[in-house]
Amino acid sequence: MSTYLQSYRVGTLSVANGSTSVTGTLTLWAANVMAGDLIIVGSTLAEVASVESNTALTLVSGWTGTTVTGSAYVIHRWSRGWLQAGTTALLLADYVSRIPTFIPTTGAPSDAVGSSGNIAVDTSANVFYVKGATTWGSAVSMVGPTGPAGASQAYSENLLINGDFQINQRVAANGAIAAGAYWRDRWKADTGGANASLTGYVVTLSSGTIMQVIETAQWGYSTLASVACTVSVEDPSSDLTITLGTVTGTITAGSGRRSVTITPSTSGNLNFKITKATAGTVTFGRVKVEVGSSATSWMMRPAQSELRLCMRYYQKSYFSTTAPGATTDLIRSVSSLVDGAYATGYRFPVGMRSAPTVAIYHPSSGTVNQMRKFTTGATMDATVNSSNETHIRAFNATSGSDGDFYEYHFTADAEL
Known part of the structure; x- marks a missing residue:
């Protein structure tokens, strides 16, 4: 069976300028090409919409290059279908092993x-x-005790991601956080900025508001409007003002898990905010938002599962402890093959919420919009040609050498 990332270039093709119909000669497209694959002739690139037979396929949009007859070509297999069967089997086996x-x-x-x-x-x-x-x-x-100052020993799904603040892909430092800037994964400062630090599992909030946008559909809810939700934290040293959507409540200071139940009034995604209610600093930890009128126990998800949830919104190629754009070495960099005026793209290990904003970095210098030639170390300017939820489709490669591999690091941002 053909595999993902292998190129296919058997036979020749013919296609007219502006047409979506492509005809092959001595081709076997039915078993070797899928919708979503990329077809390249010279410096023209197009996406395959469907494959009708071994010698006929249809493009997503009209061919933008000149009319070609009996031309050599290359098809890069970027359709997620090449990975689907194998990935499904692996995920199922992993799921069963955890039950x-x-x-x-x-x-x-x-x-x-x-x-x-x-x-x-x-x-x-x-x-x-x-x-x-x-x-x-x-x-x-x-069953266990319930109520504002208690928590059941049962467990309910946390609608927050990275509720214990342990994942920090951006390698953000403790201290001042600019308005709208991200700190720990999925957590950012509100419009007025904030000052926050993390020691172990304890957050110290000195000023401002930190927040997370809850994507309700991610958890299977069309809306949480008029649905009672309980917010709980661990060991708040002072009172906390909690906002869920447009409704606010107070978690009072105390030991153990402390909670407040809030019923949002707005539909769609919900802005969840934490603000200190009194002067001075406040400490707390392990934040949880759950559906229901009582708090249940804190239970962390497996670390790899939590990371994958974070990567739906933001991911990078660097080591977890390396800040994006840092001067680094080639370890963990990814590579693409130059073919004509393009460099092949990269499939994300975790599908993203939406087509992300992608930045690429030279793996040695950290310079934006540059790649490094594998064989010589020469630099090539390159920008992202297009991307979607599953991968960077291709790069515009302005000065690359055909057939050579180029290395780079990347960040992909699909935050709400």
Whole structure:
């Protein structure tokens, strides 16, 4: 089977200027080309809309180059279809491997039953047990205390991403945050700016407001208008003013998880904001927004899952601890093949919310809109030709050498 990233160039093609119909000679397009692939003749590039047969395909828009007959060509396989089957199988296997074994029980289960990581559930008593290496742990309530100062030991999905502030792809420093600028992933300063720092899992907010835009559709909700939502934080040292959409509430200072229930009045995406309610600094941690009228326990998602959620809005090629645009070496840089006036693009490891704004950087100097030739280290000017949610489709390569690979770093931003 043909594979993603391999080029296809068997036979010749003919296409008229302005036409979307392409005819092949001695071609086998039916099994080797998909909608979304890129076809290049000379310096003209077009996207494939559909493949009708081994010798006929249709373009998304009319051919912008001159009429060609019996011409050599190259097709770059950028359709996500080439990856779909393999990716689906890998994701399914990973999902299945994470599902724990549940065992019904009445009362505490015998240590002779189950394996490490199994969960025994006693529905009559509303408790569950987790199996250790050889013995079962103590009963854990599935109900627990509720209310503004408490939290149930059950769990509900956190509508915030990076609620514990641990992911920092931009390598943002502690301190002043300019208005609208991003700090930790998905968190930015409101219009008046802010001053915030993180030590471990504890945020210190000295001034201003930090916020996150909640994409309601991401969590399966068409709207959260008129739906009770509970906001909770850990160990707030002073009162916090919480805004969800246009409705505000107060989380009072105290130890443990402290919460407030707010019912938004607006539909669509919701601006979630945290502001200190009193003078001086305030500390808190592990922020959670959930649907429902009571707070449930904090439970972090697996680190890789949380990172992938963040990468839906922002991602980069650099190491996690390297700031974008920094002078660095070639490690983790990506490469593209120059063909004519174009350099082939790059598929994002995580699909993005929308077509992102992409910046590319020279891997050694950090200079924007430059690539580095793999074989000689020579610099080539290049800009992004087009991009969508799944990949950078191609680059305009103004001074590249045909057939050579060029290296670069990138950032892709699709924040709300």
